[in-house]
Every structure is written in structure tokens, then in C-alpha cells.
Amino acid sequence: MNPALLISLPFFLALTLGQSMSFCIPVDYVIHVEKRECAYCLAINTTICEGFCMTWDSNGKKLLPRSALSQDVCTYKDMVYRTVMIPGCQHHAVSYYTYPVALSCKCGKCNTDYTDCIQEAGHTEYCTVSQQLYNP
Template sequence: MNPAIFLSFTLIFALTLRHSMSFCVPVEYVIHVEKRECAYCLAINTTICEGFCMTRDSNVKKLLPRSALTQEVCTYEDVVYRSMLIPGCQHHAASYYSYPVAMSCKCGKCDTDYSDCVQEASSTGYCTAPQKLYNL
């Protein structure tokens, strides 16, 4: 086989495999919103981006440019923001809460302007006030 053709097939296969091995999709998630000035904790069902993105660990890190060492994360491709009124708030309290809804996801650089780029999720999935559930 011609080396150029073999190289082309190998490159196409690698690019196809890279995208097929990435499992970065919107998943259901519950956000708990609680404010001292409000009588209720609001549990909002929404979607966030979650999943596995192909990464690489180069053995020759010192020889490659810094841009080649960037690891990709599962992040938003298309996102919309919705607002909810938290019930039972005092009149002076800011009673609206805006939250993201992932419409589609992609593997890419984590942008700290709109994403939390932490490795572990925080354990704040609870309410201390009575709960009100809101479904999308």
C-alpha cells in the first residue's frame, strides 16, 4: 500500500475514533437554591454537561509547545439561561435565580468565564429549608 494513502487512512481513523470515544452529553441535574431571606429552597431540574473526553499524556512534554498539552473537558456548546422565582421571599430580597440549561455539549477547553472547571463536584445537593420542586 502506498505510504501516503496509509497515512491518510490512519489520520481519518484517528479523528473518527477520537469523536466516537468522547461521551460528552447533557445529563439531568438538580440545582438546590436557598436564600436566608426566602422561606423555601428551590430544587430545579435542569441539564448540565457531563462525560468523558479523550485526553493524552505526552511522554515528551518538554519538546511540545504548551498548546499541545491542553487537556479537553466536557463543556457547554449551546446553553440557554432561564430564571426562576424563589417562593416565599421577603419583599427586599432578590428572589429570582438564573441558571444554565445545557442544550448540547462538546469536548474543549474549559472556559472559566462561564464554567466551573473543578475536578470534583461539591456536596451541596441538599436544602435546609422546605423544598419546592420545579421541573423544566
């Protein structure tokens, strides 16, 4: 057997099996939306993409072809946007909030056009004012 083929076979198998073993799926998530001009905080039930995607350590980048190196993240494949109205807002305030709903997910490059690729620091997972639940 060709030595180059013998060496590349484990990488091919790992890549093929890695993608099929990725666990990147839509999961339930609650977004808390709060504005200073509004009397209530809205807790919105939605779905986001979450899970494990196979990645390759770039320490071997000099030995491997560029196509074999990846840093994939669990991201949206199909999604829709929904808009809700936050209750109790002052008349001059923008009381609408638009949020994404994951329909399906994939392992791929993080697209900054519609995904926050950096974990947001200081984000609260709760409301500081009276809460109303919105369940679409």
C-alpha cells in the first residue's frame, strides 16, 4: 500500500466520522429582553444552536493541508426571525424586539453577519424588573 495513502487514511476517517458524530442541534433557550423605557422585561422562549462540532488542532498546520484544518462551531443552518412587542413601554420608545429562531443547525464557520461569535461578557440571564413570559 502507498505510504502516503496509509498516512492520510486516519485523517480521512477522523474527518468523516467526526462530522457524522457532531451533535449540533436546536435547543430550547430563554432570551430576557429589557429596555429602560419599558416597565416589563420579556422572557422569550426560542431555540438556538448548541452542541459539539469536530475541530482540528492547528498545531499540525505545517504537516496537514489547509483543508484538513478547521475550527467549526455549531451555527444556524435554517432560521427565521420573529418580532415581539415589549409591554409597558413609554410612547416614544421602540417597543419591538426581533430575535432568531433556529430551525436546524450545522457545524461550520461562524458567520458574523447573523451570529455573535464571541461570548458576550456581563450578559444577564434574568430580568431586573417585572417579568412577562412570551411563548410564541
